[in-house]
Amino acid sequence: MAIRLGLGLPQMRQYDIGRDVPDVARAAEETGYESLWVFERILFPEPASQGLYGIPGLPWPDAYRSVADPLVTLALATAATRRARLGTSVLVAPLHIPFQLARALASLDAASGGRVVAGFGTGWSLDEYAAASVAPFEQRGKVLDELIDVCHAVWGPDPVAYEGEWTTIAPSVVGPKPKRPIPILLPANSPRALRRLVDRADGWMPVGMGAEALATQWQRLQDLAAERGRKEPVAGVLRVNAQHTAKPYEGRDRKPFQGGVEQIVADLAAHAAVGPEEILIDLQGGTRDAEELKDVAAEVYTAARAAGL
Template structure:
């Protein structure tokens, strides 16, 4: 069975969000992409107080200076499409009030006919936590636990009840309900995060940093699931942050950095890992939406031609 392919929606400053998001979403659906995705970056600290991913000395990409709000972006795409799933990879869970986020996702799923995929992570930026978080950075795991619990409660049957650290619902009718149970996927890297995924989530959102590394992580996660008695399958969506170049990149290059043919070669290697879906985010390097659509079409056609 062919690997499902998704496309990252345009959220960065070179795009006209109101015009380009619906345009790219419609084009992606016509091309054949199975899903459309957004990510979250709330701010760009200047001067930098912390490296990218919390790694000292690693600079934040310049594209992160201006990233459109993910759920607004996804709503624009929902209104312009009919078939493609609509996913978040990822929402930084502790930057959101759990009850409000649960309601927003439910409304978006109802409006789109059951196409939302909720991908959550705990984030890593202390600056974003200082500006927006509902819990301190040290409590990010507990914040994610509560968010998942609140979502399950709000999306479930009425009357809704929940007794958490932030969220207290004594007994209430909460609507609209999602069109179907919204799958919850987690970007789980650490041991505690992986246990949370196995016990409480529907799937996993790894990042494409090399096929061997992803294969090792996937093997470890399946082993943990077996140890903890999980029998239902774990849905997998690999995020690929591609940096397209018109010409072939010679010598050393990062995964998914280079020409369309080089990106497709890397897609083929990662598809061998056996994951369900690959999300290809190409938006960082194109000059505008027209270039993004052209590159997305070429990547899709060559990936399918390569048997992906």
């Protein structure tokens, strides 16, 4: 069975969001992509109080200077498509009021006919937390736990009632409801996050940083799932941030998913062999405009299927 392929929607500043998001979403669905994805970045601090991903000295990419709101982007894609699943990879949970986010995702799922996939994370940017978080950075794991609880409550039968540290819902009717249970995916970069994933989530959302590293992480996750008695299989949706170049990358320092279409597809094949059910390919950072993004996305999709993926 062929692996499912998804595409990242255009959210960065080189795109016209109102025009390009529906255009790219329609084209991707027609090409054969089975899912469409958004990510979240809310500001670009100058100067930043920390490096990218919290790594000292690592600069933020210039493309992060303007990133369209993920839920607005998904709403545009919802109206332009009919089949493709619509996913978040990922929403930074503590930057959202749990009840309001749960309702927004339920409305999107109802509007799309049951196509939403909710990827949640805890984030890493201290500047984003200072601007918008519902709790201090040190409590980010607790906020994510409460968000998951609130989502299950809001998406479940009425009357909805919940009492947590940041959220209190008196017994209430809350609608619309999702068309079906919305899958929750989590990344996992620590032992505590791995336990949360195994115990509370439907699937795993790692980032493609090399097939060998992915295989090690995947085995660790499977071992923990067995140890904790999980009955359901852990679905895997791999996020790939690709940097497409017109010609093959010839340097010895080539990173995974950097280079020409053949190089990107070879990396896709190596990562697919590890076992994820789906790979999300985000190409938007390396393309000039929507036309180039559509062309490169179609070329990658065609080459991947020709290679047996």
